[in-house]
Amino acid sequence: MKIKQLSVFLENRKGRLYEVCLILGQAGINIRALTIAETETFGVLRMVVDKPAAAVESFRRHSITANLTDVVAVEVPDTPGGLAGVLKILTEHDLNVEYMYGFVEKFSENALLVFRFDEPDRAYQVLTSAGVNVIGEHDIEGL
């Protein structure tokens, strides 16, 4: 199952990240995972939140450009070689990872990672048939 990632366009300006987080806070939206990709002049804030559609709506009201992207959240054993094991499956199936990042919280005893694929549907199929646990929206709300 795929989940929605919330992506936000941000200029490299002092205090901008704070403003964005404040909007989410005021809307009662909780951040589960996040990462920032930065360039010289702008950045893209990528997050997994508990209410993605509501988050986009609040950003739109504040004239902040945001959208939702399909990503795959994968449970990875929190042991040496855990991530390598997952990546091995992806490599064998010729699946390219655009980027990835980790959740703040652990999921049971495992680490939880977010993967952005070009082909999220195929990635989901490959991972689940290899026995990897892919987390759904529902599981995230419960975190």
Next chain:
Amino acid sequence: MIWNEPIETMPPEDLKNLQSERLVSLVRYVYERCPLYKKKFDEIGVLPSDIKGIEDITQLPFTTKMDMRDSYPWGLFSRPRTDLVEIHVSSGTTGNPTLVGYTRDDIRLWGEVMARALCCAGAERDDTIQIAYGYGLFTGGLGFHYGAMEMGLTIIPISSGQTKRQIKIMQDIQPRILACTPSYCLYMVDAAKEMGIDPRSSSWQIAVLGAEPWSEAMCHEIEQAWDLLATDIYGLSEICGPGVAQECPYKSGLHLCSDVFYPEVIDPETGRPVPEGQDGELVITTLTKQGVPMIRYRTRDIVSMTHEPCRCGRTSPRTSKIKGRTDDMIVVRGINVFPSQIEHVLLGIEGTHPHYQIVIDRKEHKLDEVEIVVEVDETIFSDEIKRMHAIEQKIKKEIESVLSIGVNVRLVEPKTIARSEGKAQRVIDKRQL
């Protein structure tokens, strides 16, 4: 030295008679040869026989850049392509570029007025000239080339760019005359210093600078930096290119070749002439051109004009430096830029209509820098940096190919560009012109 003394010092009455004769035959010429002019004359009921002298010129309709665009490419031509020896193209306001063509006589005319301009600036027959205007479709380089050829100067056709090489060639060949845009002239100061050369020791004694607006302050700065005489030249490709008017060493305006380019200064709103000395839009009629004659061409440049005699002895009218524009055209590194061109490109990308702003700056005597600021909306936003870079590059490349100058693109958040009364200010010009 005055290049064409009989013409350039002609008594005003004789000059008027010459202009009258030329206008009468010009009107007949375009009426017979150019269907677009015939149509424009017919629409307001003017016949060639109504035009008996230069004072009747106000009966004729104006010609605008829009006419050139709408009749692109050949609509305003009065001669078939086989009669043309050269074509120049400049970017138009949107879509179609502006195309002009020269017959052999038109090129001779261009050489003649450019020779007058070079002499007016102070050039002598045994001089060497370094032409650092761009050669090619831009009229700057070749216009100077034809004038210098006509005069018999020694030409260094180095074209624009390659700044260190410009300085080296200047040092080795010792030309006395330099021709380029004023901003490039200033830009070369730092380059010379970086090479350990004192700019004030340069061989250049006269600079003929134009193709972009520049202030008295900038002129003073250039003269101080290089220890030379900096003179202003005016022209536009629709009329012929550089050579329409030129400043003499007395610097009391630009002498306009009114025997071939008849000037009027009008109120841009009413189209009526303004009293001498007042600001208005310069309108030019090319009295002797064959390929693409212009009848009352609206230059959109704001100037004032005087017929008072000049100490140099020339009797031609003099215009002020360009004081502004009646449209939103901006000049960047000698290239004309219309905001609508940029809008057109942005519209073509992803079919969106993003808010944008053009910021022009000239940092510490460097060349003009153009930054296109584009607000990122949901249609062009992607969570992937590589896609955002691809959009940035696409905007950059397409704008550069339309404008023929380098630009930087900066992506910003929505509502970052200030809007006044809902309308965004499209151009921020930070240059001290």
